[in-house]
Each structure stands twice: as structure tokens, then as C-alpha cells.
Amino acid sequence: MVRMYCRGIHGGRNLCEDCRDLLHYSERKLDGCPFKDSKPTCAKCSVHCYEASMRARMRSVMRYSGPRMFIRHPVLAIAHVSDRRAKSPGKVWGI
Numbered sequence: 001m002v003r004m005y006c007r008g009i010h011g012g013r014n015l016c017e018d019c020r021d022l023l024h025y026s027e028r029k030l031d032g033c034p035f036k037d038s039k040p041t042c043a044k045c046s047v048h049c050y051e052a053s054m055r056a057r058m059r060s061v062m063r064y065s066g067p068r069m070f071i072r073h074p075v076l077a078i079a080h081v082s083d084r085r086a087k088s089p090g091k092v093w094g095i
């Protein structure tokens with residue numbers, strides 16, 4: 001996700017220094033996270049382990065990459081298409 005963000009926003013082929021820092025930071029934090037693999041997403045996580053500045057940066061990464069991941073993910077992409085065909089999003093998501 002950070003990679004996607006960096007390519008899109010910072011334009012480089014490889015991760016820039018800032019984004020590399022952010023990625024390493026998030027990996028370190030995940031290592032220390034009490035929820036580990038069963039962790040939902042950081043937005044829902046009850047332990048706010050990120051420092052404020054890093055959290056703000058991660059939030060903009062999520063905002064940028066989130067919708068793009070959603071579209072790129074094949075299963076969700078199919079749901080996305082049938083969603084449009086059904087003309088009623090509620091039917092697809094059961095809400």
C-alpha cells in the first residue's frame with residue numbers, strides 16, 4: 001500500500017526515503033502489536049500505537065491506496081461490476 005501510494009504521489013519507481021521510513025515504522029509497530037495477525041485494521045484497532053505524525057502519514061496512505069486496492073482486488077472487482085449491474089448496491093452487500 002505504501003508502495004502504491006509512493007508511486008502515485010511521489011512518482012518514483014522505488015520507495016522514497018520518507019515512505020521507506022513509514023513502512024519500516026509500521027512493520028516495527030506490527031511486530032509489537034498485541035493483535036498480530038488477527039488485527040483488523042489500524043483504523044479499528046483499539047490500541048493506537050502510532051505516534052501522531054506517523055498516524056497522519058499512514059492515514060493519507062490509506063486514503064490514497066484503499067480505494068485503489070479495492071478496485072484492483074479481483075474478487076472485489078467482480079463484486080464491483082455485478083454491483084453496477086444489479087443497480088442496487090444493497091442487494092450485493094446484503095444491507
Ligand SMILES: [Zn+2]
Binds near residue numbers: 007010015016017019
Ligand atoms: Zn514516497
